[in-house]
Amino acid sequence: MRDKILFSLAAIAAVILTWNIHTIFAAVPDELNQGPIFRIIYFHVPSNILALSGFGIGMMCSIVYLFTKNLKYDAIAEGVTEVSLVFATIGLITGSIWGRIIWGVWWAWDVRLTSFLVCWLIFAGYLMLRRAIEEPIQRARLSAVVSVFGTVDAYIVWKSIEWYRNQHPGPVLSIRNGGGMAPGMEAPLYWNLLALFCLSIILVMVRMRQESFAREIDSLRREAHSF
Amino acid sequence: MGFFHHVWTIAHKDLRSELRTKEALNASLAFSMVILVLFSFAFDPSAEQIKEFSGGLLWMVYSFAGALALNRSFAREVHNDCLDALIAAPIPPAALFLGKMFANFALLFAVELVSLPVFGLFYGVHWTDQIAWLLLVLFLGTWALSVIGTMFSALTINLRLRELMLPTLVYPMMIPALMACMTLTSDLLQGMPVTGENYTWIRLLVIFDVIFTALSIVFVDTVLVG
Amino acid sequence: MENRNVTFMIYGLVAAWLIVLGYVVLLALRERKLRKELDRVRHMVEGGKQS
Numbered sequence: 001m002r003d004k005i006l007f008s009l010a011a012i013a014a015v016i017l018t019w020n021i022h023t024i025f026a027a028v029p030d031e032l033n034q035g036p037i038f039r040i041i042y043f044h045v046p047s048n049i050l051a052l053s054g055f056g057i058g059m060m061c062s063i064v065y066l067f068t069k070n071l072k073y074d075a076i077a078e079g080v081t082e083v084s085l086v087f088a089t090i091g092l093i094t095g096s097i098w099g100r101i102i103w104g105v106w107w108a109w110d111v112r113l114t115s116f117l118v119c120w121l122i123f124a125g126y127l128m129l130r131r132a133i134e135e136p137i138q139r140a141r142l143s144a145v146v147s148v149f150g151t152v153d154a155y156i157v158w159k160s161i162e163w164y165r166n167q168h169p170g171p172v173l174s175i176r177n178g179g180g181m182a183p184g185m186e187a188p189l190y191w192n193l194l195a196l197f198c199l200s201i202i203l204v205m206v207r208m209r210q211e212s213f214a215r216e217i218d219s220l221r222r223e224a225h226s227f
Numbered sequence: 228m229g230f231f232h233h234v235w236t237i238a239h240k241d242l243r244s245e246l247r248t249k250e251a252l253n254a255s256l257a258f259s260m261v262i263l264v265l266f267s268f269a270f271d272p273s274a275e276q277i278k279e280f281s282g283g284l285l286w287m288v289y290s291f292a293g294a295l296a297l298n299r300s301f302a303r304e305v306h307n308d309c310l311d312a313l314i315a316a317p318i319p320p321a322a323l324f325l326g327k328m329f330a331n332f333a334l335l336f337a338v339e340l341v342s343l344p345v346f347g348l349f350y351g352v353h354w355t356d357q358i359a360w361l362l363l364v365l366f367l368g369t370w371a372l373s374v375i376g377t378m379f380s381a382l383t384i385n386l387r388l389r390e391l392m393l394p395t396l397v398y399p400m401m402i403p404a405l406m407a408c409m410t411l412t413s414d415l416l417q418g419m420p421v422t423g424e425n426y427t428w429i430r431l432l433v434i435f436d437v438i439f440t441a442l443s444i445v446f447v448d449t450v451l452v453g
Numbered sequence: 454m455e456n457r458n459v460t461f462m463i464y465g466l467v468a469a470w471l472i473v474l475g476y477v478v479l480l481a482l483r484e485r486k487l488r489k490e491l492d493r494v495r496h497m498v499e500g501g502k503q504s
Binding site for chain 2: 066118121122125128129132133137138141142144145146148149150152153156157160
């Protein structure tokens with residue numbers, strides 16, 4: 001059953017992505033001011049959306065763990081945060097490459113980029129913390145607290161952006177009242193988002209199974225040592 | 228009033244034990260002086276350049292020196308099972324946290340007040356122009372540093388790599404507050420009062436302090452006990 | 454200029470997919486290590502039970 005889910009998600013993602021490749025490269029025209037480089041947005045923006053929502057989901061799972069003490073939620077939180085960190089890395093690198101062409105620099109201390117880097121640092125710290133703690137329950141407890149602090153902090157950083165001038169393009173998606181993209185050009189972005197979402201679910205599920213292996217190993221080791 | 232009595236007892240205990248040895252205080256002060264000197268070699272700034280990054284430099288000095296003091300906050304209780312005694316004591320964990328936080332705040336604020344004139348001396352900066360606003364920014368920033376630092380000190384006490392994990396976790400969390408403090412301090416050290424856009428930074432600092440103090444009080448029990 | 458633009462776009466897309474691929478490889482390696490460890494510990498426990 002589980003494998004069936006994994007394969008069907010993979011199939012959906014593959015189909016959407018392949019279709020999108022055609023749309024992005026053939027059907028969508030070059031953007032007026034930016035030229036071909038703007039097509040990066042079709043991976044840059046969905047990655048960032050997934051990364052941020054992933055961190056939020058990780059925080060919610062952490063809170064649920066703290067209430068229920070069920071290690072399954074800790075496993076979900078860990079998997080989701082790790083996959084979100086991967087997508088945040090993609091967002092940062094694609095953003096940097098895009099910036100090289102548009103702004104002429106590999107990196108600018110624009111507040112949105114900076115806040116993304118901060119999020120990355122916070123959750124990389126979360127993963128480092130998890131590696132540093134051996135005992136599973138202590139690890140789950142402490143990393144849950146760090147996840148909550150980190151996500152709240154990430155939100156504060158995000159908000160502080162909106163109070164400050166920035167050079168990053170403002171919202172262009174129509175859902176955020178940007179209205180900066182022609183409708184035909186916006187659709188592939190949402191399809192890509194769906195495809196990457198399927199991909200992220202696959203990755204999280206694989207990661208969670210690894211976590212259950214690790215827990216089984218841990219409990220078997222204790223059983224072995226008790227002989 | 229029992230709660231604040233507990234907070235005062237813990238804070239008083241920490242401050243008294245620190246003032247007897249003055250280990251963290253001396254280390255932080257010495258470290259801040261060293262950084263100030265090192266930066267002057269690293270950058271050799273002109274008067275104009277100093278105006279731009281004075282706030283940033285000052286808060287970097289404060290955060291690095293502060294990390295030294297914050298690390299010891301809960302770490303000093305590990306010996307002789309003092310931490311277990313504190314947790315088992317009939318005081319609310321929130322009182323334990325706040326007591327330690329206030330003690331750290333006092334230490335850090337003292338270090339900052341001493342470093343500020345030295346900074347002014349080394350870099351030729353007039354820091355007395357907007358002294359009231361400057362003290363407010365120092366207060367809010369140090370509160371943020373104390374809250375986050377004390378909380379993560381509690382979190383990392385039992386870890387092998389405690390000294391490594393504390394800065395790794397604290398500095399990214401502090402970035403919004405540090406951003407605000409640095410911007411505000413740069414402007415204040417140039418003699419500009421807090422106006423317009425800078426009010427949002429003050430607001431950010433206050434919100435940051437309130438939110439993280441509340442979160443810490445809620446979660447300190449989970450972190451210390453489980 | 455146009456060429457550079459296209460080149461960088463390709464860099465960007467390639468980078469994104471390389472990162473995903475890299476993570477998948479990392480997951481696969483971790484899975485293999487975990488399975489090996491799991492089998493080893495299972496044998497250890499069974500050996501202990503028999504003796």
